[in-house]
Amino acid sequence: MLIRVDPSEQRPLAEQIAAAVRGALTRGEVAAGDRLPPARELGQSLDVNMHTVLRAYAQLRDDGLIELRRGRGAVVRDHVDAARAHLDDLARQFVEQARRLGLDDDEMTAMIRKVQP
Amino acid sequence: MLIRVDPSEQRPLAEQIAAAVRGALTRGEVAAGDRLPPARELGQSLDVNMHTVLRAYAQLRDDGLIELRRGRGAVVRDHVDAARAHLDDLARQFVEQARRLGLDDDEMTAMIRKVQP
DNA sequence: ACCTATTTGTCCGTATGTATG
């Protein structure tokens, strides 16, 4: 997995890193169970701060693509499982918020159908 | 809006601050259009770092409760609007992810209906 | 099974950038 970042670009460094890792994931260059390089290490090789890498990793975790644990590092989750888990999570969040606003099931589904690509 | 934090608590400071502001919002102590105190200022009065306050504010922004703009500060959104906007956002995210996984509209609505409290 | 040294993310803090008014 080769990553490069360009400090002169407009996009934040963390986002560039996250995008690069996402690309490597979708291209299948890293498999489920693989570990991403430790934030310190990758940061050093990219000449950016550990925390910047960590922020990129946090994004990927929020998307369900990796698991982040102290002392263990960033472990790549199974793509399909990760995507599925993320979808479940979004569905649950949506329904919870909709209920909070008093929407019933029909109104929810109507909302979903109304979302345009 | 009175906020206090307890550094000896387990919860991160940023989360404590976010929770306190959320409470003030739901209790109606601050109205739509009001501005939250600048991060530096609130940080100083709480004796925590500006950045810690900023993290709390970022959480509230992600929940749609406030708008955060450089140079302008943290503006409280209308509760109903904010909740509605957040719901719209969740719906869009859900549909996007579902499409990415190849689900059609019927499968999406089925998923929504299957979410039980 | 136990200890402890290392690895590695988490949290808080600091400095600089940059849009807004």
Added chain:
DNA sequence: CCATACATACGGACAAATAGG
């Protein structure tokens, strides 16, 4: 053009998990 105030990136101390003996 200047002051304000969030955004981004960097640095240090800490704690959980792990690995080796």
